Amino acid sequence: MNKTVTWGSFEIPVVDTYDVVIVGGGVSGSACGIRCAEEGLKTLIVDQMNILGGSATNALVCPMMPSYVRHLPILNLIEQELLQAGQATRDNYTTMLWFAPERLGEVYEKLFYERKGQVLYHTVLVGVVTEGRQLTHAILFATEGLIAVGAQSFVDASGDAVLARAAGVPVVSGDDEGINQVSSLRFTMGGIDVEKYRSFVLSLDDCFSPLVEGYFFESAMVAGRDFKLEPLFRKGVEAGILEEEDLRYYQIFSIPGKPGCMALNCPHIASMQKNTTSKARSKAIVEAHTRIRRLVTFLQTMMPGFENSYLMEVAPLLGVRESWRVQGCYLLTEEDYARQARFEDGLVRGDWYIDVHSNKKGLFHQNTYEKGDYYEIPWRSMVTSTVDNLGVIGRCISTTFLMQASIRIMPTVTDMGDVMGTACALAKASSTPLALLDGTVIRQHVEAGLA
Structure with a gap:
């Protein structure tokens, strides 16, 4: 391992190298970290706060919105931990999972550390080092100053597409006038x-x-x-x-x-x-x-x-519903919502309505689904054609403004993290960058894990 890496005019110490580095320890990033660690990958989560959970814990965003489709094992694991702790409830009236925010963060941390994951709290991304179409190092500002970490795979779970933007991935923000959700x-x-x-x-x-x-x-x-x-x-x-x-x-x-x-x-x-x-x-x-x-x-x-x-x-963190979204290999649209789209590389099922907190129109809801209806989120919406070993999960995946208002709820982004962790394991096993993986193969592995 190189002891330093050059970033601009700086020679920065490389403190460690990982199989996976996840920028953002929110709902999707924590789920991804737990899955990666479960698969035996050496995994680091980088987070600006001092507790995992992102908006769910630090912006006090509770409860977890209802969802009636099949979900993946990490979500079920998290719910069982919350219920056993007595600080969450299925209230027998609504279908929401209500929880105490700090307890959710404790559950993420417990599950991640039990699987030998590592976290750097109070640490932010400031840049990246690339070689061709690959990220080699993330440049971080931590307590000791500038440090670098290397990885085979990098995952942007920042919500604001921080890692993707640093790597030069094209992004968009807001509606057709650039206006964001409230x-x-x-x-x-x-x-x-x-x-x-x-x-x-x-x-x-x-x-x-x-x-x-x-x-x-x-x-x-x-x-x-x-x-x-x-x-x-x-x-x-x-x-x-x-x-x-x-x-x-x-x-x-x-x-x-x-x-x-x-x-x-x-x-x-x-x-x-x-x-x-x-x-x-x-x-x-x-x-x-x-x-x-x-x-x-x-x-x-x-x-x-x-x-x-x-x-x-x-709340110590502003509750941002939508900001930047990457332009990935497939743009998921409201037309995909309307047609309940299915894809060969569809990995995550979504069923939340188009729930826009609009600056221009107030609350805007489009709900045409019955229980059991769903659309799929394809692997191609979670990778880009710009950087080969970068995955993107959470609210900043490749969608339109309206479609983002459906995919952003906790059950859906948790499943994104789960499948991204599976993909990272496949990337290591096959020595293949994330964006070059066959989404249909990832789907087979995800479905095998549900059998």
Whole structure:
């Protein structure tokens, strides 16, 4: 192994070489790491935070959206670990898996380390070294400064296509005007009398949530959509506590294992139409902090059940639903959704609706599926024609803007990570770069693992 690698004018120490380096330890990256380690590959996950799970843990994005199709073993393994820990629930009313965010991160870390995986926390990608069409090293900024790691296969699970962009892979962002889906900054509150809150909501004949008993509850309000809570929010505006934009979207739900605590999927930060600069994201976060304080004050002052409540946590990570998407070997489109597309190299099944949090049109949902319907995500949407030994998983795979709004949920991106791990094992066994693997062969191996 070379002790240093040249990157521009820098000679950077190579600290280790791996079979697989995964940039991003979110839902898809963690699943990929677990599968790779399960296959005996020497695997490294690089993550900017201090807990695995990405948006699910650090942006407080819980629960896991429902899915009615066959899923792969890693997702089932994660769910069983969560349920056994008692900090997740199948609530017997909805089909969602609700979980405590930090517990999900602990489960990812446990499963990965039990299989001898390695993580570099508080570490970010700053560049790559290439030879022809191959990545040879990732350049990282870590506690000790600039370091390099080598690998046979590299996986971009960053959500923002960070590794792919550094490697020169073409990307697109946003809709046809370059406008991204709305981002949110979630927060949690404690000290809530959930029963009093539930009783008030149900007294309004609010039928949004089927959770009418037990400590667990969920409710929501979207301005202009005839939600029963809107008149009270309007009174908050009249009292000068809220502003009109605060009524754009409100959703709140209990957290498993934490009675009296609830997580809020808001505020929506519609003022940030393009989220692809640090300046834009920073400005949005500042705005969100102000709006969170208004929402907390409103709930404490005017919402039954919140009289003794308090702000527990503001998410340390902005909830970005969509940013860059790679231009891969196959562009998955909304037409593929409509026709329930099947492919010879179809590896992952998706069935979530086209769920766009639009800056221009508000919430936009296209749902034409019945239970059991699905489309397939082909291997070609997870590799590129630019870099041979690079795989891409998660929300930044090769799709259109609308189709990305369907593939981005946790069950689907978990399965992407699972199949990418299988592909990395095949790449090592055959000494073949990821993009040159036959997707039909990967499919055979995935299906064999379900037998």
